[in-house]
Amino acid sequence: MPVSRNRGNNCRKKGEMIKSLDKFLQEIDEGDWAVISSATDYPENWVIPDHSHDKHQLLYATEGVMVVHSAQNQWTVPPHRGFWMPSGHVHSLRCVGPLKMRSVFVRADSFPNFPNLPTETKAVSISPLLSELIKASVSLKPPYAEDSRDARIMHLILDELALLPALPLSLPQPGDPRIRQICLALQQDPGDASTVAHWSERLGLDQKTIQRLFRRETGMTFGQWRQQARLLLALERIALGEKIIDVALALGYDSPSAFTSMFKKQFGKTPSHFFK
Incomplete structure (x- = not known):
């Protein structure tokens, strides 16, 4: 029956997406690069279960709303805002409606010259400059040649990450x-x-x-x-x-x-x- 075929196709697509996501998260944790950006789109009501990263992560919602959960807190992050998750923090994520997410991952020990990266989880405001830098960076792949445009974009992102202003979007659990x-x-x-x-x-x-x-x-x-x-x-x-x-x-x-x-x-x- 058509309904059964559609249901089967949806299950296969979901399974393929889960495998792709698991592979992506593994590559993120195992990568030896210092900083990288990525673009991932999720369907409505998609849930990413509890996990953590060996890297710091900035999540930026260009479209849609994401709800981030930890054991002691949850944050509701509307479009054009972001969320900073330091390395090692276990969290899950729920998509409210379709979500277009852009992420920046930073290896914690890579930048001794950037000691001011945030150490606490928080919902954050994303400046117009940082927004454009993230959008430009998702197509860039490491290694970045020294003093190249790519390297300067990534270093500017790090400068902006040190200045992320917190937003009152948390709900302690x-x-x-x-x-x-x-x-x-x-x-x-x-x-x-x-x-x-x-x-x-x-x-x-x-x-x-x-x-x-x-x-x-x-x-x-x-x-x-x-x-x-x-x-x-x-x-x-x-x-x-x-x-x-x-x-x-x-x-x-x-x-x-x-x-x-x-x-x-x-x-x-x-x-x-x-x-x-």
Whole structure:
């Protein structure tokens, strides 16, 4: 039947893509070059499971949204922003919609003259200069002749990597199972208006204990964590084309203006300007 053939073709394509990705990641880890860029496109809802690299990595989304997960945190990275992942950090990635990803890999011990490369994982702003440098570099292959255009492009990228400004796009993930239960519920139903008092009754925990655990596990209060979770989910939904009014109401805001005000307060721009 046609449906079965299509399903079989999709499974084969997925299998081929997984093998290609595994080979690519192996080549990245085993390569003896100092710095290289790559271009990879992923389909909607593609998931790259837990892995790590022996190299530092800058992920740059030219189109689409990626959600990066680690054991203690997650980051929502909209288009035209990036994510810095130092070597050795285990992470996974989920594509929200089709994703066009450009990456820069840097061997950690290759550049003693660049001691200022970031040491912490973070979502980052990508300057127009760095964006164009990355796009130009994906077609370049090492080794780069000394004092050549290729070498100068890669060195300029390293200069820009040392200046990456962090963006407030992270959502700390608690380790305590009681608080994790609350956080999972809020992410599954972001419009849930339950208060700390409600959760206190459900879990049999004192309200002060819940707030203390939230601060200890996430560095945020219950209200701050829920607000951040809602805003980061809003980034995903808006990127997929949902209307702001629908997103605002689904996330529990009383009106689009209330949502827009909170969004601008957190990210510095209104939702419509954020994606431009």
